[in-house]
Amino acid sequence: MPVHGGNDAPFSQPRLHPDRALPADPGIRGIARTILAQTATLPIVSMHGHVDAEMLARDEAFADPSSLLVSPDHYLVRMLVSQSTAPGPVRDSGVRTVADLGAGASRGAVVETDPRAIWRRFCAGWAALRGTPTRYWLEHVLTEVFESPRKPSPDTADALYDHIADQLTRPEFRPRALFERFGIEVLATTDPATSALDAHARLAGEGWGERVIPTFRPDPLLEPARGDWVQQLEALSESADTDAHTYEGYLAALRARRQAFLDAGARATDHGHRSATMAPLDRVDARRLFDAARASEIDADAAAAFTGHMLFQMAEMATEDGLVMQLHPGVMRDHDRGVGERFGHDIGYDVPVAGEFTHALRPALEAFGHHDNFRLIVFTVDETLYSRELAPLAGVYPALRLGAPWWFLDTPDAMRRFREAVGDTAGLRNTSGFVDDTRAFCSIPARHDLSRRIDAGHLARLVAEHRLDLDEAMESAVELAYTLPRESYPAPRRDDVVRPAAAAAEALA
Template sequence: MNTKHTPYNLHPDRLFSSDTKEREISKLLYNSVKSLPIVSPHGHTDPRWFADNDNFSNATELLIIPDHYVFRMLYSQGIGLEQLGIRRVDGSSAEVDFLQVWKVFAQHYYLFHGTPSRIWMDYVFCEVFGFSVELNAENAEFFYHKINAALATDAFRPRALLQQFNIELLATTEGATNCLTHHKKIKQDGLNNTVITTFRPDDVIDPQVKGFSRNIEVLGELTNEDTHNWQGYLHALRQRREFFRAHGATATDHGHATALTADLSSLECQRLFEKIISKTASSEEQELFRAQMLTEMAGMSLEDGMVLQLHPGVHRNHNTSVFQTFGADKGCDIPVNIEYVNSLKPLLSKYGNETKLRFILFTLDESNYTRELAPLAGHYPCLKLGPAWWFNDSPEGMLRFRHQVTETAGFYNTVGFNDDTRAFLSIPARHDVARRIDCRFLAKLVAEHRLSETAAFELARDLSYRLAKEAYQAADF
């Protein structure tokens, strides 16, 4: 049972192999990369933090409320989201007692044993805030007030933390109709070489998104294009891409349910778009429209150089009651199986051999790595594999990823690591885990005489830093 004085033990060799030889090699490799700058080219932190540079208010609002990894675990044990400070979409939430929320979290902190969330949070407590004992119900208030005191200082303002964490590049993600007000301020303040945006057009290319029709109208208003006309709609999307590029964007991101693509004729596109706009399209036609739009986005990426990211394979908002009450991104998204080979064929037949196109694929269906994704990325010049993502962003998930893709796709058809997080303070923790696991994997190859030490040191640096910069065209930042 936890006591008030249980010491933290962040072992310096954590996550390395228990094999003595492999562990020693891992340590050497890790020490060569642990201090490299962090490139975080895809994530969901709030740009307001960096634009306004205000102090974070308290530990609960910073570490619990934005982090669906945290509150989904607590919800699974019967703790209501309102008890955790999660606001209802109708604005009817009661006033939140942030200290009480923190106490609930501390009382149930044991639930996170064995999870990546525990690894990340322990890192934050030890390395960022300097705690030497574990969080529990007895010391919860002590933790809360000490964290809040730190957050009130200039050293813990968002821009200071960017420097403290050695973050060279951090990308946020915004919808196509977002006016990028915060990024405009970031640009005016000269921080746009560090904090950039990412173009996420799901709100205007997925007919099943809530408010899609209004989003199409807003798209037209922002661009002075007739977005009820197929060509005007495409022109409007190109304008928005250029607007995002002017605010630093180097990539687009697409959270489609499937990887389906299509290559319809111009006439077929016009007819399909008319059905979409008039709300007469069937569910199959809506899926066909999303499929065509992925191919259109690939073509636009070839034109303007933006990286295309595809994150399919998630049944989003599976818990209908939670979605209706609290909205999206509340921890009830569930992985599903996904097919790539046939789904991507139309897009790859059109653009797959283009060496100037960068198309990064992610998956939550690990059975695809060896069977489909690694062979695809190991052939098509445009394709790269994104790292183990979301539910697979864990020590074991990262190891499975390397074991399943390396033999077919190699290392250089992958893109290093990106953290894809809303939890700002977890960024250095997540990158530290990724660097340790990659060094562990490389050490095993060296110990088995399958890789030279010289190559391993070069690969460790590439996987930790260089590949992400190159893949996301961030080499100038």
């Protein structure tokens, strides 16, 4: 991090300021320091993310700095691409598309494979990251994890690359050693519903089964408008050893795969569709739409209705098996369809759209919102929904918790706004605690550090305004950083007799 009060001179020694991201007001900052001290060394509970379990199963040395820190980080990639035609160092470095930073799968396009060339382009674009959370996370990673002697710049690129590359050859920088060093207690990956979970099986066989756990992600199977949906049914049939080509077989196969994930230690499912609608269809209508989709005769509206129906089915299955249901709608995937066709998905071209939850969740919350074996964690990238819809919903339904600000909102100011928007109605305990949602393994401690600092600042203001006692604020900080993530994602109760979903309505009568 730049020396405070200095400039961005390329050879200044990086360091992290101990008060980074804490309130600017000196009085509140002092309280925040006291609160932060309660959480700074707590273990990390990382229950929602996209780290590859295979990486941890193999536990091999990382190949190079670029494939570890640059290419998989779509926050970084998208920002440098956004500057690719502006006069300046990014354009001069040769960045034109995501492929120039090693991102994306080649679909007839040339993807850069020289890690040093990718690194030089990243260093040339360092100034484009000013003021972003990506800059904060990377400064933390470079300084705390790799003890980098220089900040990124065109002049320091090669020396910095060599420094990190040398460290990556050492045993203490292999994935599991870093896992331990980061203080990660448990890490949940996100896995396709049809995954064989081989990496998780190998990890479990080596004693890591309770520390690295899978998460069931069935999105492609619930969206019949996808061009590959019939192929997805084939994969589901094979992985579940159940014919999924009838509606009843499809439901049975999904249940079988949920059970396979449970057996592998899963605690949650994960759903990322355009809409949050969870509305059941009549069984005859659901079967009719399923058959129409198999025949490629389903229109967009009918496909959306089927997806909403299947999300309701996922909620009902959750009451049976206890898997926590995570829902994060409201994003248009692959906004540039040409880029998606050339380079694949998840490379930074996903853009938020306006969301709605009050009507969308009503059928599921009426059915299961008071069920003692149903837990729903809802995330959004539409801040306007926090105080108007989500906080009031979480403030009354026992099954619902609000997920932390994520993706485009996991920034210092957006996290502050979240606490201010939901606190009055939902309080603190109706939130999930922090989830990092990262593919960038080394950024996990940086992201949790930032969240703990923002929460310390928020709680410090409540203390300074005499709305909380200091001991309550310190206790709440520990809950937000550690206790609530564990509570929000409990291990399913395998030994209990689960009540039928209909019993929830009877309990309210």
